[in-house]
Amino acid sequence: MKTLYEKLLDAHTVRRIDDDTVLLYVDFHVMNEYTSPQAFAGLHEAGRSVRDPGRHLAIVDHVSPTRAIASLDEVEDAGGRLQIETLAENCARHEIELIDLFDPRQGIEHVVVPDLGLAWPGTTILCGDSHTTTYGAFGALAYGIGTSEIEHILATQTVEHSVLKPMRITLTGAPGAGVTAKDMVMAVIARIGANGAAGHAVEWDGPAVAALGMEGRMTLCNMIVEAGARVAVIAPDGMALAHLGGRPHAPTGDAWDALAAHATTLRTDEGAVFAREVEIDVAAIAPLVTWGTSPDQAAPIFATVPDPRGDADRRALDYMDLVPGMPLHTIQIDRAFIGSCTNARIEDLRAAAQILRGRRVADGVTAICVPGSKAVRAQAEAEGLDAIFREAGFEWRGSGCSMCLAMNDDVAATGERLASSTNRNFEGRQGRGARTHLMSPAMVAAAAVTGHLTDVRKL
Amino acid sequence: MTPFTVHTGIAASMPAPNVDTDVIMPKQFLKRIDRAGLAEGAFHDLRQDPGFVLNREPWSDASILICGENFGCGSSREYAVWGLMQWGIRVIVAPSIAGIFFGNCEKNGLLAITLPPDDVAALATLAADPATVEFEVDLPAQAIRHARGETSFDIPQARKTLLMEGKDHVARTLEHENDIAAYEAARLQPAPRLSSRIA
Numbered sequence: 098m099k100t101l102y103e104k105l106l107d108a109h110t111v112r113r114i115d116d117d118t119v120l121l122y123v124d125f126h127v128m129n130e131y132t133s134p135q136a137f138a139g140l141h142e143a144g145r146s147v148r149d150p151g152r153h154l155a156i157v158d159h160v161s162p163t164r165a166i167a168s169l170d171e172v173e174d175a176g177g178r179l180q181i182e183t184l185a186e187n188c189a190r191h192e193i194e195l196i197d198l199f200d201p202r203q204g205i206e207h208v209v210v211p212d213l214g215l216a217w218p219g220t221t222i223l224c225g226d227s228h229t230t231t232y233g234a235f236g237a238l239a240y241g242i243g244t245s246e247i248e249h250i251l252a253t254q255t256v257e258h259s260v261l262k263p264m265r266i267t268l269t270g271a272p273g274a275g276v277t278a279k280d281m282v283m284a285v286i287a288r289i290g291a292n293g294a295a296g297h298a299v300e301w302d303g304p305a306v307a308a309l310g311m312e313g314r315m316t317l318c319n320m321i322v323e324a325g326a327r328v329a330v331i332a333p334d335g336m337a338l339a340h341l342g343g344r345p346h347a348p349t350g351d352a353w354d355a356l357a358a359h360a361t362t363l364r365t366d367e368g369a370v371f372a373r374e375v376e377i378d379v380a381a382i383a384p385l386v387t388w389g390t391s392p393d394q395a396a397p398i399f400a401t402v403p404d405p406r407g408d409a410d411r412r413a414l415d416y417m418d419l420v421p422g423m424p425l426h427t428i429q430i431d432r433a434f435i436g437s438c439t440n441a442r443i444e445d446l447r448a449a450a451q452i453l454r455g456r457r458v459a460d461g462v463t464a465i466c467v468p469g470s471k472a473v474r475a476q477a478e479a480e481g482l483d484a485i486f487r488e489a490g491f492e493w494r495g496s497g498c499s500m501c502l503a504m505n506d507d508v509a510a511t512g513e514r515l516a517s518s519t520n521r522n523f524e525g526r527q528g529r530g531a532r533t534h535l536m537s538p539a540m541v542a543a544a545a546v547t548g549h550l551t552d553v554r555k556l
Numbered sequence: 557m558t559p560f561t562v563h564t565g566i567a568a569s570m571p572a573p574n575v576d577t578d579v580i581m582p583k584q585f586l587k588r589i590d591r592a593g594l595a596e597g598a599f600h601d602l603r604q605d606p607g608f609v610l611n612r613e614p615w616s617d618a619s620i621l622i623c624g625e626n627f628g629c630g631s632s633r634e635y636a637v638w639g640l641m642q643w644g645i646r647v648i649v650a651p652s653i654a655g656i657f658f659g660n661c662e663k664n665g666l667l668a669i670t671l672p673p674d675d676v677a678a679l680a681t682l683a684a685d686p687a688t689v690e691f692e693v694d695l696p697a698q699a700i701r702h703a704r705g706e707t708s709f710d711i712p713q714a715r716k717t718l719l720m721e722g723k724d725h726v727a728r729t730l731e732h733e734n735d736i737a738a739y740e741a742a743r744l745q746p747a748p749r750l751s752s753r754i755a
């Protein structure tokens with residue numbers, strides 16, 4: 098009796114290295130401009146070649162400007178431009194497919210890969226970025242790696258994998274109005290802590306997971322990384338296959354039938370044992386916001402800023418400039434950001450637009466929306482969502498990571514406070530000294546129009 | 557990679573939990589195509605505070621960090637490990653260390669040790685007192701020696717060998733090239749392919 102993670106692991110184990118480690122075959126590898134250059138440099142220094150170029154894809158996303166530009170020369174930041182150029186050179190040299198800034202497929206890697214039909218159930222997909230777990234929503238064994246491991250994959254098509262303990266998070270019940278997948282994963286992180294899934298491969302299960310669309314499932318698999326999970330996976334069902342089928346790189350004909358049949362085997366056996374089980378009734382969840390500098394420092398929007406339970410909480414409150422007892426909904430914001438691989442897919446933009454329709458961003462608030470990919474942006478424009486965002490006073494930008502990590506020129510100033518649909522509220526993440534409150538896209542929209550953190554259910 | 561056997565140095569206590577890689581290596585140092593010049597980036601923003609432990613004697617020369625829970629969480633950026641090593645850090649001890657960061661340490665010869673919280677707290681107490689800051693970390697013996705005696709630690713054999721030999725991990729895997737070829741010939745799972753020069 099095996100868990101889904103263990104089945105995926107077995108199917109990709111090339112050899113066992115020791116009790117804790119296996120050599121894992123990597124079916125597909127995705128890379129970006131900022132964690133890959135030193136991997137190629139290492140490969141070149143050692144005089145090695147790329148073992149199988151067809152199993153790699155490179156995407157420019159982290160340093161991408163989100164303002165319209167006509168050529169690379171307009172990327173003002175010299176370091177970022179050099180990384181983009183270096184990625185192009187490396188891809189040309191090794192015949193690796195590249196999605197550059199001007200490619201109509203460009204976007205955040207974890208949005209682009211599933212949208213192109215590259216996240217196949219039962220595959221291993223690795224990428225030098227921690228949120229690679231997103232593809233687990235399709236039943237892929239997917240996780241983030243460092244640069245040395247990228248080099249290892251380029252040369253060997255394998256990675257040394259430290260075997261994880263299986264953990265199941267079961268979501269039961271039906272969510273109330275205004276409660277999204279983002280609130281569910283934030284509630285789990287708040288419950289188990291920023292370290293609560295460390296060393297574990299998480300399987301999301303239960304009726305409330307099955308009831309989510311693929312976008313919501315990707316949000317769950319993406320953000321559970323903030324509880325320390327290395328892997329997140331959901332057994333692929335008809336909805337996962339329906340989402341994949343017909344996309345540019347999805348299999349067709351007999352290959353499709355074979356994959357669909359294989360997908361039905363990708364589930365945890367009855368009676369398989371998990372090292373840890375967590376169950377949450379989503380009916381009891383309210384929309385959440387973070388108040389601190391770690392994603393587990395979150396509370397329902399109707400709550401107050403908590404009393405600190407230790408030095409870490411005190412430091413967080415100090416950095417966030419908040420006082421215990423203050424109602425969360427009274428916290429005023431300077432900026433609203435809708436974007437990132439956690440929450441910039443079409444469903445996220447629709448949810449935010451529903452709040453923004455007929456409303457205006459509050460005075461003094463700067464609001465921007467960065468769709469997860471050019472394709473998402475085009476889809477949103479076809480639905481008229483861009484007009485809703487613009488009329489509400491949001492800037493409607495090009496795609497990329499943008500202010501999720503502020504490596505491009507979208508940076509918050511010291512002391513500014515943000516409502517953000519991203520995944521990390523770390524000190525300095527969105528700009529040195531900037532203060533981030535994480536929440537769902539609809540909650541960001543609600544904060545943008547009222548000027549303070551707001552319960553979206555009251556609008 | 558530099559082999560790791562025995563290291564003697566000054567230990568500094570940084571007990572905060574969830575110190576993430578954005579804090580260890582802020583984004584302005586990530587715009588590079590090589591590994592060099594990152595010492596300046598290590599804990600850059602924290603170091604603006606004169607009271608920060610690594611700004612004070614004797615810890616400004618620390619090469620061993622005694623850290624809190626979940627050290628190195630967040631972004632996968634290996635820049636964090638490169639920067640710590642260039643700053644002079646050779647050993648990190650914590651009750652728990654985040655997964656990707658832990659792997660990155662190993663690949664670069666930075667010894668990352670997890671110990672029970674009580675052991676870490678005892679080491680942190682020693683590290684906080686200038687009279688007892690010097691530790692000797694002995695990887696072959698799996699022991700940390702200090703003014704109060706010795707604290708032993710566990711490490712899987714494969715990881716220990718890798719660190720002690722300082723061998724190129726790609727070369728080590730390529731010794732098993734025939735296993736990879738056998739997997740590809742017999743057991744490949746259906747997976748997408750992009751343009752490729754290999755038929």
Ligand code: SF4
Nearest residue numbers: 205437438498501502
């Ligand atoms: S959107 Fe944010 S979390 Fe996602 S890949 Fe980009 S920087 Fe990382």
